[in-house]
Amino acid sequence: MFKMFSGWSWMIQTLFVSLSIYSPEVSDGLVQSCGYIIPESPVLTIGSSFTALCILNETCHDLGNIRADQIIWKIKNSIVPKEQYRVINTTVSSVTFNDTSILTSPLICNVLADGHIEQNIYGIAVTLGLPPEQPENLSCIVYQVENHAFEMKCSWNPGNHTFLETNFVLRYKWPTEKFPDCKPDRVNNSCSIKTPEFFVDLEVWVEAENILGKAVSEHIVFDPVDIVKPLPPRNLLVHSELSTVLKLAWDNSIEQTEIMHLKFNIRFRTSDSIDWQEIPLEDTASHRTSFTVQDLMPYTEYVFQVRCMKIDGKGYWSDWSKEKSGITAEDKPIKGPPLWRKVDACNSSGNLTVHLMWKEMDRSEANGKILRYKVVVRAKPPLTLPPANYSVNNTNLTLNLSRGTYDVAVTAYNSIGGSPPSVLFISASNSKAPVKNMTAFPKDGKLWVEWTPPSDSVNDYVIEWCELSDTVACTTEWQQEHGTSKSTFLKGDIQALKRYLITVYPLYTSGQGSGRSSQAYLHQDKPVKGPTVQTKKVGKNEAVLTWKPLSVDEQNGFLKNYSIIYKTANGNETVLDVDPSKTEYTLSSLASDTLYVVRMAAYTVVGGEIGPPFTFTTQKFGQGEIEAIVVPVCLAFLLTTLLGVLFCFNKRDLIKKHIWPNVPDPSKSNIAQWSPQTPTKHNFNSKSQMYPEGSFTDVSVVEIEADDKKSFSEQDMKPFDLLKKEKSASEGHSSGIGGSSCMSSPRQSVSDSDDGECAQNTSSTVQYSTVVLNGYRDQIPSVQVFSRSESTQPLLDSEERPEDQQVLDSPAGGDSAAHRQQYFKQNCGQDETNTDESHLERAKQVNPPVSEEDLTELQNSGQSSQACASGPERNLEEAALADAVCPSIEGQTVVSLETMEINTATNEMLKSYLPQTVQQGGYMPQ
Structure with missing residues (x-):
């Protein structure tokens, strides 16, 4: 609002002055403007006090005997309260504002002429604003723009807005020489100085000024060479030497060591990670153009970046260089692949069908590209079978084994050598102790699994899961956790609104325990639709309702309950809750020969969905009522017919004589x-x-x-x-x-x-x-x-x-x-x-x-x-x-x-x- 006053104040003042001077003389006692207001076009500090005077000249006495007590003050179209008026004499009236923050432009002085007609005397535009504040946080940085070119840029905090036109100027000087002022281009908080001089102290400050006042920042003194931010190193290269070593090389942007010496900061990460690791600064605190990074993982791709700054720590770090990646050399795998199996029931010949499965090892474990797997199957006593060896190029193998106990070992091989074998104990049954209190639940956007370990020592745990669906087969996925674990999250593509069957198996040295299973959702929602209800049997006062359960894909969660909603054409609704495991329900206490409308809803913890309506009509007669009426009537009819036949047979001679x-x-x-x-x-x-x-x-x-x-x-x-x-x-x-x-x-x-x-x-x-x-x-x-x-x-x-x-x-x-x-x-x-x-x-x-x-x-x-x-x-x-x-x-x-x-x-x-x-x-x- 106050900024508007600063822009339009002079225009409004000029308009009112023109009205006062050029107002034509009219009839009925109205005269030209015969007075003025002082001060003329004032600029006021917001919140200060202000007094204006309206002075009548002699033409006002000649034209209408106008006096100062007839003056009325207005702000825009609002009359200023008379308590703020003061009549100094017959020609001068004043008005006082204790808080100019409520003052709006224009301020008008009017009089009441003959006939109580309000006549404008004069008006002024009032401008409100603030004086400039002292600029703060003045700082300067010397940027390297080219190999031998530098530019100094200073910035500051201009303070609060003044609502007035305020001018900022950056001033700097040597002790013996003063340089031209630097004026900001577009904004009032920065200014750039071309080609600063190094190795000499420079004094810098900022001045701000407007119509209400002037402010000056603190003076800062520095050598421009101590505030340099160099360009990052160029042409970064990565070379592989050993399975755990990579060598870096680069070019520096500041080659003249006589200007400054640099130190470096190196960071790296694996290609499949977002977390960076940094080389200790003390290892790179010298002017150099290369560095060797050690203790890396074999056959792993790493990404590197390098930055630099003045060796004494003065100035600023350069930006990071462009990323450059390199791969370490291969080494023998450090461990075998995670191994699991599925055992089918015994076939007609009494043999076991075993499906071996193992996962591809992480790069940190494989230490190279895995070329093949070696599988060795050894039978345990009392079986006396020789070991069986298999060479496999993929990650699964199906075995047909005689009923008994076996040890299966899988070894992974790369170009350097083989891994330690992964051993799995296989038996016809899981005879060891299972885990306890196994549960699965969503947490932090992941599907967590918790369990209580058994009393025996466990080598590893296998968490097996698959998606339950009516349209897609349950594809088993699994992961292996260390024997000390008590909880973990599923490390796979777990989707919301999907039901998962999760099973935990403990692995022992001499076998494995039985699995404990649970079902869980990462996220639940209300069902896709409600059940479609039908009648299985309708009686006089009852009806048996039946429905098809919702499929797993339609449930979108665990069903909490079903609700049956039924009513007559003009009656109130009745709601009944039904266990979700049921597929039929009997409605009782119904009216006979009555039309009912029934719907069914399915509910999860999130909400419910109602199915389509279904109508049925109860019977007029109950079971057995029609038989109770029809059977006696039929028996009476048969008895009457039998008696008639007996009578006719007894009187056959008489009937024959009269009829035939x-x-x-x-x-x-x-x-x-x-x-x-x-x-x-x-x-x-x-x-x-x-x-x-x-x-x-x-x-x-x-x-x-x-x-x-x-x-x-x-x-x-x-x-x-x-x-x-x-x-x-x-x-x-x-x-x-x-x-x-x-x-x-x-x-x-x-x-x-x-x-x-x-x-x-x-x-x-x-x-x-x-x-x-x-x-x-x-x-x-x-x-x-x-x-x-x-x-x-x-x-x-x-x-x-x-x-x-x-x-x-x-x-x-x-x-x-x-x-x-x-x-x-x-x-x-x-x-x-x-x-x-x-x-x-x-x-x-x-x-x-x-x-x-x-x-x-x-x-x-x-x-x-x-x-x-x-x-x-x-x-x-x-x-x-x-x-x-x-x-x-x-x-x-x-x-x-x-x-x-x-x-x-x-x-x-x-x-x-x-x-x-x-x-x-x-x-x-x-």
């Missing part, structure tokens, strides 16, 4: 096998022989239950008694039909309990048949042929009803009762044993039932049957059965079965009578 009654199959009736020519031997090959043209058959069967006889009236039973009495008479009119008309059916004829009757059952059957031969176009045949029906088919349901048997009691049949009785006697008297077996075959086709309309038509046709049956051809049997055969079409044979219409009761029974027509194959309904 027995219908006779006419195709199995013997009537289909009748032959007029050969009654006892039938031939079905010729249709003309089976049914000769003009033959008619009339068959009627009446069946009466024995128990139903009581239901008939005495008058109704008379026709049946007549039939019984005429039984023997009817046997003589069988007309040679052959066989019994009663057939072999279990049904019995109408009879009482006589032993001579053919009927033995409770139901009686009356069978009769008439074969009528009719001529073409109503021509009466000359011979009638009768054939007895031996069908075993039951009659229709209407034929078994007792009330239908009343047709036999019809009065219309009274005139032929004697003939009927004689007919039944003849048929029933035949020997049934002569009946051909083929005549008793039943037909497989059941005739369809006859409708009521057909029965009505049959009844009407029966009423007119007398007209159709006129002529002497009607016999007594046809009259008794009221059968009428009428021709309907030329060339056709019509068979008609009817019952005679006797009274009104008989008409009702005709509705259930089923007439049959004899055709090929059996009975067919008309």
Whole structure:
């Protein structure tokens, strides 16, 4: 801020002066500037006190009667408090500032003219700053810029900034001569003097000056030759002489010893190190151009640098020379290579597979370039095998050894000779004591391993480690530590976020101990992702969650725990912690038939990561609830079905009667096998022989239950008694039909309990048949042929009803009762044993039932049957059965079965009578 005042003070002062002088006269009582401020453009020390005076001239009295008590002081646009004002007289007013650090530029003097209008009188710019401080730490150095050219440069501390323009000057002189001042070029803290004179004292000092004051530094006196900083040695060379010696040579920049003598400082390091070693100064404290460095390591590359200064120690060290490297000569290796092995399990032949491994030796141990390795394997008793020698060019060897104990020695060879052998004891098992309390942990950016040594003396320790990964095989690395060690860090490429399996083996003189292992990270982080959870089983109030464990590469550290986070659509979240070793968990106390959203997070010591959400819905019914409902229902249904089947089986006769009654199959009736020519031997090959043209058959069967006889009236039973009495008479009119008309059916004829009757059952059957031969176009045949029906088919349901048997009691049949009785006697008297077996075959086709309309038509046709049956051809049997055969079409044979219409009761029974027509194959309904 104060520096700004120093730069703009004169400009602001000039501006306000111009405003005061050239301000035009205006109306309304405003006048030109009629005063001024003293001091004019002051430069003030920051923090000091300051007083300014505003003086009004006589023009102010003439133009407005302006007085000093009307003056107002301002700093920029801020009014100075009136407590700082002082009116000296009517024309002079002063203002005082006790601390100029609060004073800002410009300082303005104004007055209040008529009408309380503020009129500017004068303004000044105030500059604030500090006087210069005394320059300190003045020092000079003579630099060697070329082989014979020097330049002196002096520098100092200029002190605090003054905020004002300050001039610095470097002055120097001899005791008898003063030299021109040296002014700094760009900065105020240094100045250079060309070609200083040596071997004479020079007095040097610095002066600083600004508007507020002047300051002078302390005077220093010196000989420029005592402050010289020479150039570093040039052309450094390194020569190898012995395995532990290197010789250095260089050129000095100051060759004139008459000017000054030099001493040297030599430092060196190995090429693979950053730490320098220095040759003792007393060994190089003489003017020289070469030096021999001893006690170096064989076959090792070293880097050297050299610097110099005045031999008496006055002045400054030169910069270091450019680096130069050299390699010492080879020597025999000082020790054998670090040796280790891995033993596989015994194979099928019982031998051991041993993988020998050794590391390349450090350059400090190899003392040269290793050309080959010699491996000697010696068997221990009780084995008596000779030693085996192997020459190997690499750092590993696989051996197939018999089960036993061995000593393995590995010797490294370079161009000079061989190393001491590295010996390793190999056995089938690690029988010695292991280390104790083995741990691994990160520290100071390294992965450290600590252990407690066993009680026995240990020669060496082998620390073996490998990176655990799901994608990369575990490549074994190892290092060997001295037997006195208790901790070490892994000397390999150990990376962060990688898990390492570390094992420590103690090595004894007679064997090795078992390994102790631990896993560790150099640095851990939160997992890459969270587990993906799924449901293994979902019930009514529980769900079994399962997840795939995160791989080692995804964990980025040791898992501390899993967290299961689940909630319903509108519910609060529930968080459960799960052991990281588990892969499934059962959620309990869930609501049934509810949608749940579940996520899973994995946590390390650093943090956690949540996996993707998964939804599932609990079941509406629990395990066994559906079975508890379905099983009883099924059992009830099966029980109901079983009871229904048993009921139907028990009532099968009744059900059969109402649903599917027995219908006779006419195709199995013997009537289909009748032959007029050969009654006892039938031939079905010729249709003309089976049914000769003009033959008619009339068959009627009446069946009466024995128990139903009581239901008939005495008058109704008379026709049946007549039939019984005429039984023997009817046997003589069988007309040679052959066989019994009663057939072999279990049904019995109408009879009482006589032993001579053919009927033995409770139901009686009356069978009769008439074969009528009719001529073409109503021509009466000359011979009638009768054939007895031996069908075993039951009659229709209407034929078994007792009330239908009343047709036999019809009065219309009274005139032929004697003939009927004689007919039944003849048929029933035949020997049934002569009946051909083929005549008793039943037909497989059941005739369809006859409708009521057909029965009505049959009844009407029966009423007119007398007209159709006129002529002497009607016999007594046809009259008794009221059968009428009428021709309907030329060339056709019509068979008609009817019952005679006797009274009104008989008409009702005709509705259930089923007439049959004899055709090929059996009975067919008309």
